[in-house]
Amino acid sequence: MELITRKRFMLFTGSANPELAEAVADELGVRLGRVEMSQFANGEVYTRPLESVRGVDCFVIQSHAPEINFHIMEQLILIDSLKRASAHRITAVVPFFGYARADKKVLPREPISARLMSDLFVAAGADRIVSVDLHTGQIQGFFPKPFDHLTALPIVTDYLKEQLEGPTTVVSPDAGGVKRAEKYARYLGAYVAFVHKRRELDVHNESQALTVVGAVRNRNAVIVDDMIDTGGTVANAARLLRDSGANQVLVAATHPVLSAPALDRLKQAPIDEVVVTDTLPISCAARDYEKLTRLSVAPVLAEALQAIFMDSSVSAIFLGDNN
Numbered sequence: 001m002e003l004i005t006r007k008r009f010m011l012f013t014g015s016a017n018p019e020l021a022e023a024v025a026d027e028l029g030v031r032l033g034r035v036e037m038s039q040f041a042n043g044e045v046y047t048r049p050l051e052s053v054r055g056v057d058c059f060v061i062q063s064h065a066p067e068i069n070f071h072i073m074e075q076l077i078l079i080d081s082l083k084r085a086s087a088h089r090i091t092a093v094v095p096f097f098g099y100a101r102a103d104k105k106v107l108p109r110e111p112i113s114a115r116l117m118s119d120l121f122v123a124a125g126a127d128r129i130v131s132v133d134l135h136t137g138q139i140q141g142f143f144p145k146p147f148d149h150l151t152a153l154p155i156v157t158d159y160l161k162e163q164l165e166g167p168t169t170v171v172s173p174d175a176g177g178v179k180r181a182e183k184y185a186r187y188l189g190a191y192v193a194f195v196h197k198r199r200e201l202d203v204h205n206e207s208q209a210l211t212v213v214g215a216v217r218n219r220n221a222v223i224v225d226d227m228i229d230t231g232g233t234v235a236n237a238a239r240l241l242r243d244s245g246a247n248q249v250l251v252a253a254t255h256p257v258l259s260a261p262a263l264d265r266l267k268q269a270p271i272d273e274v275v276v277t278d279t280l281p282i283s284c285a286a287r288d289y290e291k292l293t294r295l296s297v298a299p300v301l302a303e304a305l306q307a308i309f310m311d312s313s314v315s316a317i318f319l320g321d322n323n
Contacts, residue, residue: 007057009309012049014062014078016071017281020095020298021061027302033058035078045070047078054086059130059305064098065280072098072117076124083125091308092126095279095297096227096255100135103142118142130304132279132297133226133254148314150304152254152277152297153321157187159275159295160222160252168220169193169246171212173237177225183321184224184252191215195237217245227255228276231262235269242270255279256294258286266291 012033013021025032034050060082062075075092082090102113121129122144130148134140140147168190172181178194185192193214221241223234228251238249249271256276263285266274274289276282277297286292300317307314 007309008055010053010056010058011305012058012060012078012082014047014060014071014074016065016074017061017063017095017278019281020063020278020296020301023278023296023298024061024301024305027298028306037074037078045074045077047074047081049078049081049085052085053082055088057089057091057309058082058087059091059093059308060126061093061095061301063096063280064094065096068098072120076120079121079124079126089127090125091128091130091305092121092124093130093301093305095132095301096257097131097134097139100139103136103139114139115142118144128308130301130308132277132301135226148304148308150297150300150314151318151321152279152295152300153183153187154318155277155295155297155300156252156254156275157184159293160184160188160250163250163273164188164220164222164248166220166247167191167218168222169214169216171195171214171216171221171223171237171241173223173225173233180226181224184222188222190222191219193221195240212240212244216241219246220248220250221246223249223251225251225253227257228253228262228266228274229257230259231265231269234271235265238269238271248272250275252276254297256282256286256292258282263289 010033011025036048036050038046060078064072079090099113099117128146129143132150140149170181170185170190170192172178172194175194181192193216196210223237234251241249250273251271252275254277273291275293277295303317304314
C-alpha cells in the first residue's frame with residue numbers, strides 16, 4: 001500500500017489584532033481558520049477551532065496588545081486547543097511579544113517575566129515562536145525550541161529613504177540601542193549617534209535625556225527604537241536633538257504601544273514625523289494624529305510564515321539583519 005501525504009497550512013488569530021491577521025492571510029492567499037471565542041461570566045477564556053486541524057501546520061497570530069494579559073491567555077488557550085485537536089505543528093506568531101522588557105533582574109527579587117512567557121508557550125504546546133523586533137535578542141534563548149526573530153527594518157528604511165533629503169544621523173535614544181541604530185544607518189547611508197540618558201531603576205517609564213553623543217548639527221535626525229510606550233524617551237530625545245542643531249527630527253519605532261500619555265507627549269515634542277508599523281492596533285485618536293505614519297509588516301510576516309511552512313531559510317529574507 002502506498003501512502004501519499006500532503007502538508008496543509010492553516011492560519012488562526014485571536015482577538016487582539018484581526019486587521020493584521022487578515023492582511024497576512026491576504027498576502028498568503030489563504031483564509032483565516034474559523035474559531036469560536038468567548039468568555040465565561042467570570043472572565044475565563046474559551047476557544048475552539050471550528051474545523052479539523054489533524055495533521056495540519058497551524059500558525060496562531062496574536063499580538064500582545066491591551067488588554068495584554070487577556071490576549072496572552074487567549075493565544076495560549078487557542079494553542080492548547082489546537083494541540084489537543086492533533087495539529088501536526090503549531091507556530092505561535094507574536095508580532096509584539098509581551099513582557100519582553102522583563103528579560104533580566106535589575107533589582108533584588110524581581111521576576112524574569114520574559115522567561116516565564118516562553119515557558120508558558122512550551123506548556124501550551126507551541127513548537128515554534130515567530131516575533132518581530134524583540135526588545136532584546138536574548139529572549140530567543142529563553143525558548144528551547146526554534147525562535148524566528150523577524151525585523152521591520154527593510155520596510156521602515158525603504159520608507160525613510162523616500163522621505164529624507166540631505167545628510168542624516170540615526171540616533172539611538174539610549175546606549176543599549178546603538179546596534180539597532182547601526183543597522184538602520186547602514187541601510188540609509190547615515191551617521192550614528194546616541195542619547196546618554198539617566199533612568200531611576202525603581203521608577204518605570206521615566207527617563208532623563210542628558211546629552212547627544214555624535215554629530216547631529218545641520219543634519220536630519222532619525223530616532224529609532226523597538227517601541228513607543230509612554231513616549232517620554234523619544235520626546236526628550238527630540239527636544240535634545242533640536243537644541244543640538246538637528247534639522248528634521250523623525251521617530252521610527254516598530255511597535256506603537258502608545259500608552260495613555262504618549263500621544264500628548266509626541267504632539268508637544270518637536271517631532272516632524274512618527275513612523276510605526278501595524279504590529280499593534282492603535283486608537284482612533286492615534287489614527288487621527290497627522291504626523292503618524294503606519295506601515296504594514298504583513299508582507300514580512302507572510303514571507304516568513306511561508307518559509308517556515310516550506311522548511312526554507314527565514315534569515316535569508318533579511319540578509320542576516322534579523323539577528
